[in-house]
Amino acid sequence: MTAPRLEIVVAPTRRPAPVAACRFRFPDPRRADAGGLVASGGDLEPSTLVAAYRRGIFPWPAEGIDLLWWSPDPRAVLRLDALHISRRLRQTLRQHRFRVTIDADFSAVVAACADRGADETWITPALRAAYERLHALGWAHSVEVWTPDGSLAGGLYGVTIGGLFAAESMFHRASDASKIALVGLVQQCRTAGVELLDVQMPSPHLASMGALTVPRAEYLRRLAAVVDLPVNFTAVASVPPVE
16 A cells, blocks of 8 residues: 655755864774764764764763764664555545645754653753754754644654765654654655665664664665765655655
């Protein structure tokens, strides 16, 4: 059964702007400890973040420690040809209750992802500012899901490098909104030519959508094959419906 193709409005953005050479030398992620920790310290400059993602490493602060860098084993990925859409979600998609955009309000999406109420969030003010800088330079993107009255119901954001989309976080304020954001992300990845959708850590929510885990060594092989592809994530083109 084929799911309805989403109508996605993509805000005009430029290709990623060049960044300076990274001032730091990251350790080989294959030498990370059992928990996936690669290094600590450094900074959140665009050049540092781009260099980290290119090597399969991402930042994730811990309590009392400002900046840690991780490359978990195994790694969670979502196959672009194997997205699972439940019968209930298909019905929601056919009802066209939500509007989907890309890069319409990146800051609002990051802020909503950071807002965990009483729960602590790993998205610190410094990280929020860092990803907003990446977005301004064309390296980070958001998917927004809106209600008919114009309220932000859900969304996600992540970093693109070549044929990689590294998803960072998602949120929802209405039922199915984060799932619709993920459907929109997969559709746009297929449109643009993204070949690797990294969702970092497994979760029941992502598993229900078809995410699986692969050994870190396999992930790094896939990553090396796609990071230099000439992909423009904000390309607007017609694509086949998401299966």
